[in-house]
Amino acid sequence: MTKAALLVLADGRFPAGGHAHSGGAEAAVRAGRITGAADLADFCRGRLHTAGLVAAALAGAAALGCDPVELDAAADARTPSPALRLAARKLGRQLVRAARATWPTPELDALARGFPKGAHQPVVLGLTARAAGLGPEEAAYCAAYESVSGPATATVRLLSLDPFDATAVLARLAPELDQVVERAVAAARRAALDGPGALPACSAPLLEIAAEAHAAWPVRLFAS
Amino acid sequence: MHLDHSHPATPAVSADAHRPDGARRAIRIGLGGPVGSGKTATVAALCRALRDELSLAVVTNDIYTREDAEFLLREAVLPPERITAVETGACPHTAIRDDISANLEAVEDLEDAVGPLDLILLESGGDNLTATFSKGLVDAQVFVIDVAGGDDIPRKGGPGVTTADLLVVNKTDLAPYVGSDLARMAADAKAARGELPVVLQSLRGEAGVADVADWVRARLAAWTARA
Numbered sequence: 276m277t278k279a280a281l282l283v284l285a286d287g288r289f290p291a292g293g294h295a296h297s298g299g300a301e302a303a304v305r306a307g308r309i310t311g312a313a314d315l316a317d318f319c320r321g322r323l324h325t326a327g328l329v330a331a332a333l334a335g336a337a338a339l340g341c342d343p344v345e346l347d348a349a350a351d352a353r354t355p356s357p358a359l360r361l362a363a364r365k366l367g368r369q370l371v372r373a374a375r376a377t378w379p380t381p382e383l384d385a386l387a388r389g390f391p392k393g394a395h396q397p398v399v400l401g402l403t404a405r406a407a408g409l410g411p412e413e414a415a416y417c418a419a420y421e422s423v424s425g426p427a428t429a430t431v432r433l434l435s436l437d438p439f440d441a442t443a444v445l446a447r448l449a450p451e452l453d454q455v456v457e458r459a460v461a462a463a464r465r466a467a468l469d470g471p472g473a474l475p476a477c478s479a480p481l482l483e484i485a486a487e488a489h490a491a492w493p494v495r496l497f498a499s
Numbered sequence: 500m501h502l503d504h505s506h507p508a509t510p511a512v513s514a515d516a517h518r519p520d521g522a523r524r525a526i527r528i529g530l531g532g533p534v535g536s537g538k539t540a541t542v543a544a545l546c547r548a549l550r551d552e553l554s555l556a557v558v559t560n561d562i563y564t565r566e567d568a569e570f571l572l573r574e575a576v577l578p579p580e581r582i583t584a585v586e587t588g589a590c591p592h593t594a595i596r597d598d599i600s601a602n603l604e605a606v607e608d609l610e611d612a613v614g615p616l617d618l619i620l621l622e623s624g625g626d627n628l629t630a631t632f633s634k635g636l637v638d639a640q641v642f643v644i645d646v647a648g649g650d651d652i653p654r655k656g657g658p659g660v661t662t663a664d665l666l667v668v669n670k671t672d673l674a675p676y677v678g679s680d681l682a683r684m685a686a687d688a689k690a691a692r693g694e695l696p697v698v699l700q701s702l703r704g705e706a707g708v709a710d711v712a713d714w715v716r717a718r719l720a721a722w723t724a725r726a
């Protein structure tokens with residue numbers, strides 16, 4: 276295993292489609308819930324401890340070798356909004372393509388065949404980490420970090436927010452990221468023994484509701 | 500349920516010339532260039548010129564609307580199932596160059612849904628003079644500028660102007676009204692591009708898109724002969 280693979284996978288420029296998604300930030304900006312760096316920090320904290328934790332646990336479980344088909348069903352069950360399910364599958368499909376080009380394995384090929392329209396992105400992320408020789412903790416770090424870095428980058432574009440302020444928000448969240456990853460990996464290990472029912476299921480209702488509204492806007496900058 | 504690890508037809512990763520079933524895929528031609536230079540109008544004219552002889556489809560990369568796709572749908576240049584809009588997160592140049600995954604999905608889905616196809620045209624929403632298509636996405640690219648954007652653009656160059664497989668200088672009909680010197684634009688383009696071809700066109704004129712359509716036919720013939 277090489278730790279540096281984590282840097283490649285977690286790099287915001289990893290070409291897996293994330294740049295077109297705001298992680299709910301576009302809807303929150305329009306609704307007036309994000310107006311600056313302080314609100315962005317609140318938004319990211321909320322997302323980290325809900326959708327971020329679930330994604331990190333799913334990614335950790337996939338990296339441990341849990342059945343991706345079962346994990347994908349578990350992700351569906353934890354994603355009430357059809358728009359968010361669709362976005363997660365689109366991103367999963369894009370990620371599996373990038374992953375197969377970067378760290379080719381029979382397991383990723385099987386995933387691409389089994390889910391021609393994409394599996395949930397965190398599940399793919401966990402299998403990608405596995406293919407890159409990384410463990411559940413690294414997979415969970417990637418998922419948890421993406422859950423906040425996506426909205427932060429998008430807000431820089433949406434509000435012309437000072438990019439230094441947005442990056443500082445992410446830096447301040449680092450200790451909480453550590454905690455979320457710890458919880459996620461513990462849950463992933465339980466899921467490996469007892470099945471995906473052991474994975475956390477904490478949703479953020481406002482993210483789900485706003486995602487449905489956002490998907491119906493005729494004009495938007497981001498796909499989700 | 501578990502995943503099957505034995506099945507042969509695995510989806511393509513990138514620019515492979517063949518589809519998973521072994522058939523040759525369509526040639527992919529990208530059209531980029533500054534805002535409003537006439538990319539969508541050129542795509543529409545190409546569809547009208549080629550749709551009776553070729554099986555073709557279009558992917559648009561809009562900045563924040565579906566306007567290019569909707570224009571093509573409204574004009575009915577192709578049946579709706581042959582036109583797909585990719586959402587780019589306000590960054591067409593990222594979606595056509597740095598992270599091409601959404602566009603690759605779009606071209607593959609089009610081949611699955613309405614294929615076999617001979618030609619897929621990919622339009623990038625008007626971006627800037629440095630926006631070029633990745634070679635992992637397209638087989639050839641056209642850069643469209645116009646006479647109204649200033650007649651010193653060919654002289655200033657930039658990767659689109661200097662390296663595109665075809666440079667189109669559009670809206671020549673407007674040259675007298677905007678004071679653009681066509682001869683100078685052609686000479687500057689030649690100097691910047693060496694042997695690479697340049698077409699001066701007006702879609703309002705009689706010849707319209709004919710030269711570009713001929714260029715596309717030649718590229719397709721070369722692609723078919725090779726793959």
Ligand SMILES: Nc1nc2c(ncn2[C@@H]2O[C@H](COP(=O)(O)OP(=O)(O)OP(=O)(O)O)[C@@H](O)[C@H]2O)c(=O)[nH]1
Binds near residue numbers: 532533535624625703
């Ligand atoms: N006079 C003249 N107008 C043209 C010509 N080609 C296109 N136009 C007009 O120029 C305008 C912009 O054309 P589009 O095809 O939408 O330009 P575009 O490059 O697709 O624009 P974006 O996608 O917004 O970057 C439209 O009003 C066209 O009708 C031409 O050859 N002559």
Ligand SMILES: [Mg+2]
Binds near residue numbers: 538567625
């Ligand atoms: Mg256009």
